[in-house]
Amino acid sequence: MSDFISARGIKRCVSYLVVGGWALFSVFFVVWVVLASLKRNRELFGSPLSIPTSPQWGNFVKTWVNNRFGDYFINSLLVTSVSVIAILIVAVPAAYVLSRGRFRGREALSSFFAFGMGVPFPLLFVPLFVMMASMRLADTLTGLTIVYVALSIPFTIYVLEGFFSSLPSELESAAIIDGCSDVQVFRHVMLPLAGPGVATVAILNFVGLWNEYQLSLVLINSPENRTLSLGIYSLITSMQYSGGDWASLFAGVTIVMVPTLILFVILSEKMISGITMGGVK
């Protein structure tokens, strides 16, 4: 027994060390970026590990106003929020039908969506740009949102299918016996039960699209339509030739991090329960 306990103790200790070390590593860099955003450039490179002697809040103002991060923030928020809502509107019922319905071609349709996850985005750049341009949607946030929704659906359906499959079918049968239609079963029984799963895909999509860079680089040209990731990139590239205001860059990185951190703080419990849901059925 004592052998078992000590073996389990060591295992737990190692787990804590690994997870703790990882957490410390991540937190260290987040804190470092935030501190760097409050320094002068000279202080940033002269004493990279110090606490800012006189915090330069002006770096945030400079980034938000001069580098138009205010506009980019709104663009990102708009595109990402609308995309996530649209993805859920399309993918949740689709995943439900694909996981619980019994009809010819269901498996082929599921495989088709799964196949969509394997298509490398760079292969789509030119056809997507041509299609968007022909529909006059290139260089528009609407066009970018449509592309985001279309390309996120396979992953979302794939994940949600797993969640819906893990829900007990007895509840569905009980609801039907009580006189619910298919839509009512979905709306009043299965959807609430799949809440953690829906929250999980919402967060994963939000984070993924919030940080998305490649597609927006190809599809967006006008500075007024840039998203935050494009804003960060333009700030980095403008270091060459125009001068390296690295502290303002870190202010920009901090601005980018804030919404995802807030989202994690609010929804982390739901997300974790969603991720672990399949394992306890």
Next chain:
Amino acid sequence: MLSNTSRQAIVAAVFSLGLAGNTGAATAAELVFWSMWNEPEPQAAALRQVMDAYTAANPETTFKVVWNGRQNQTKLRAALQAGTPVDFMDQDSDQLAGGLQKEGLGHDLSADFDQATRDAFLPGALELFNADGKIIQVPYVYNTVNFWYNKDMLAEVGGTVPATFDDLLALCGTVKAAGKSALVIEGNVAFYNVLYFSHYLARENGAGALGKVFEDKSGDSWKTPAVLAAAKATRSLWDQGCIAEDARGFQYPAGQQTIALGDTLGELVGSWLPTELTESAGTDFPWGAFNFPAVKDGVGKSTDIEVGLLSMMVLKDAPNAQEAADFVKYVGSEEAQKILVEASGVGVTRKGVAWPAALADAYTSAEQATALSPFGGGLGVAYPEFTSTILNPEYNMMFLGQTTPEEFVETMAAKTKEYWAAQ
């Protein structure tokens, strides 16, 4: 079967056109310009001023600008494939030469540049990227590659500007004795580090020497004593203590910041360095620049320089090609070039237009240049893939001490032969 309204509209349109033709009114043109600058950058503001000045003088010409940033050429390529109409664009000259220009997407501007206009450019600048004698791109910003240094520090340690490579090594000793480092590098920027090699080789064998070595398809030119000597000499900068040991681990921009912090004398880099370090070093930093020095028994001149130009290009299928060409020509005028210097602090391509004070030595270098090469001896323009995937990483490994100079030349000889065999 046209309706009365349609007929009336057509008659009115024809009448209006005829009227315009009779009165000789100029055709209004909105030139679409895709730019490598971001809107908040001073260079964008300066170009905006130039465009405003042009429109003031030519009211029929206006501009629609897309401030794309440095990925301009990449974005433009996708846009052109989708049929987006663009009149002209700008980008780093070497990238253009290996990109849109090489793909034949540039409009020939030769007829628009008479001899007087051509002569107004600093030596070699307009011709550097000519394609078969044709002017496809027009440089408007000029960056030289020099050793950029702190003049006050040089005076404090009692050093002088080196005329030869041996003088440079001696200067390293002087600076080291004063407790500082003479040079710094960015460990992760291989194309900066290759500048040492391309310059040394050019001083030994003349401008463009690196390209000639590579174009020997047998690969044997890499094994010549001059190439090995260049590799060994540049590596000796570490052995002689010119570069601080910890610089091997510097990631851009850590190295150049040590100049601003007063720990290092200088760096071999482009004349954009003073601008890049303005935030850290301040606007009154005592910048100086000198060319890569001569080497013993070398045939190359110390006035042969490597440059990084920024150019404008009118696109082959531009809807308003002639109007765009006229504007690009105007960007090279004294009036426009002065605006660029004053509003954005860059070096420009026109003779006689003084560069900002921090770049004064670079202007002298450009004015006295006897031969120009693009970065790294120009290999990156003609053979971009080989340069980025073979030469730069292999050289960087040797330079940072992971392989020997002998291994470097052997590898390059083998890889060069392999490259040409696959063509």
